[in-house]
Amino acid sequence: SPATKELIYHALGYLQNPASIPVCLKGLGDPVDSVAAKAAGALASLIEFAKSSSGGVDLEPVTKALLRRAEVGLGDDKLRAAVIDAMASIAAPEFLDVLAEYAGANEYVPAIRQSALRGIGAVGKPAEVRLPLVIDRLAAEQDPGVREAAVVALSHLGSRPEHLVVLRARLDPKVELSVAVQKKAWEAYQTIFMRMIPKDRMDVIKAHPDEAIRLVAEAQLAPESRQAVAEQLLDYTRDTAKTDPKGVWAFLDKLTQAVPPDRLGTAWAASLADLRRQIQSATQPAPGAAAG
Numbered sequence: 001s002p003a004t005k006e007l008i009y010h011a012l013g014y015l016q017n018p019a020s021i022p023v024c025l026k027g028l029g030d031p032v033d034s035v036a037a038k039a040a041g042a043l044a045s046l047i048e049f050a051k052s053s054s055g056g057v058d059l060e061p062v063t064k065a066l067l068r069r070a071e072v073g074l075g076d077d078k079l080r081a082a083v084i085d086a087m088a089s090i091a092a093p094e095f096l097d098v099l100a101e102y103a104g105a106n107e108y109v110p111a112i113r114q115s116a117l118r119g120i121g122a123v124g125k126p127a128e129v130r131l132p133l134v135i136d137r138l139a140a141e142q143d144p145g146v147r148e149a150a151v152v153a154l155s156h157l158g159s160r161p162e163h164l165v166v167l168r169a170r171l172d173p174k175v176e177l178s179v180a181v182q183k184k185a186w187e188a189y190q191t192i193f194m195r196m197i198p199k200d201r202m203d204v205i206k207a208h209p210d211e212a213i214r215l216v217a218e219a220q221l222a223p224e225s226r227q228a229v230a231e232q233l234l235d236y237t238r239d240t241a242k243t244d245p246k247g248v249w250a251f252l253d254k255l256t257q258a259v260p261p262d263r264l265g266t267a268w269a270a271s272l273a274d275l276r277r278q279i280q281s282a283t284q285p286a287p288g289a290a291a292g
Contacts, residue, residue, distance in 0.1 A: 005030065006038045013042030016049040018057050025065045033076035036069065040082035047089045063092045070098045081112050088119030093126040095119060100130055103137060110143040117146065121153030128157050135166050144178035151181060155188030159195045161204050167192070168208075190215060194225045198232070205236050209251055212236070217258040230264045234271055241275075245283045252276065 009027050012020040024046065027039025043062060050057040066087055074080035084102050087095040101107075103116035117137060120127045134157065138150040151170060154163060170176045170185035193201060193215060205212040215221065216229045233255065240248045252272075261269035 002030075002032045002035050005032075005035045009035070009038035009042045013038075013045035016045060018046055018050045018053075021046050021050075021057065021062065025061060028065050028069050033079045037076065037079040037082040040066070040069070040079065040086050044082065044086040044089045047086065051089075059090055059092065062086075063090060063094055066090070067094060067098070074102075077109055077112075081109065081115065084112050084115045084119070088115045088122060091119055091122035091124075093123055096123060096127055096130060099123075100133055103133060105140065110146050113137070113141070113143070113146045114149040117149040117153045121149075121156040124156060127153075131157050131163075135163075138166055138170070144181055147176075147178065148181045148184050151184040151188050155184075155191045158188070158192040160192075161196065161200050163192050164189055164204060168211075187220075190218060190221060190225075194228070201229075202232055202236065205232055209233075209236065210254070213255050213258045216255075216264070227264065227268070230259075230268055234268070234275060237275060237279075241279045241282065245279050248279060252279075 005027065009024060012024060021043065024039045024042045028036055028043065030036045030039065043066075047057070047059070047062065066083055069083055070087075074083055080102070084099065087099060099116045099119045101116075103113050103120060107113050107116070117134065120130050120134060131154070134150050134153045138147055138154065141147045141150060147170070151167070154166065158164075167185045167189045170181055171189070173182065176182050176185065189211075193204065196204070212229060212233055216226055216233060218226075221229075237248055237252065240251065256272075261272050
């Protein structure tokens with residue numbers, strides 16, 4: 001009976017033995033949607049387990065079976081959720097069209113949109129063509145869980161300053177009410193900033209120096225990343241001092257309050273001290289300039 005089959009597939013997913021995958025693939029084609037949903041759910045569990053274990057698994061038959069099931073139709077909510085979740089777990093580029101379809105506004109179940117976005121991000125580089133969809137979902141999505149999934153997807157795919165612009169709104173508590181989304185947005189900001197080419201990073205520093213200070217003060221930032229940002233902040237300070245030597249002092253004060261110079265290494269601290277002396281020398285009036 002269908003109820004018995006559902007129990008069997010549920011148990012197979014729970015037992016997490018990848019040898020059960022062929023049995024679940026057969027169940028995926030069951031004409032009863034609730035049975036196929038349990039088989040798809042078991043597949044998702046088995047794939048996750050197989051990916052985290054030392055033994056490999058041939059994903060090609062699983063990929064083909066899930067695509068066939070999607071072509072047949074995913075009208076049942078539970079079946080659709082299970083299939084999209086399994087696709088997100090595998091994250092094969094072949095799934096992108098299906099994932100994009102169910103990540104959009106036409107999918108009325110938030111959890112399914114969330115899984116679809118998770119899958120798009122997990123696909124990685126081939127999914128960069130879907131960045132406009134991810135950005136649209138982040139801007140238009142009402143459900144915070146789905147926005148969070150969009151932020152994570154963007155962190156996997158983004159690499160340009162305009163992607164930080166999208167995240168910047170999510171850092172503002174007046175715009176983004178979910179603290180979880182704000183937190184993920186800041187993590188994504190760090191990831192994308194460090195992925196950008198140095199020229200783009202410098203452009204962002206020039207436009208948003210306070211964000212660069214927050215970055216270099218971030219406790220979770222990798223030491224090599226912190227050092228790279230700190231060096232660019234010195235370059236920014238040198239350039240700014242040429243046109244606004246007095247104004248640059250306020251920036252340096254903010255920077256050293258946020259990050260004690262010694263925390264960035266003795267060489268960096270020495271470079272900063274030398275730069276301070278240069279700026280001070282440039283801003284001091286020449287001897288006798290006030291005379292007369």
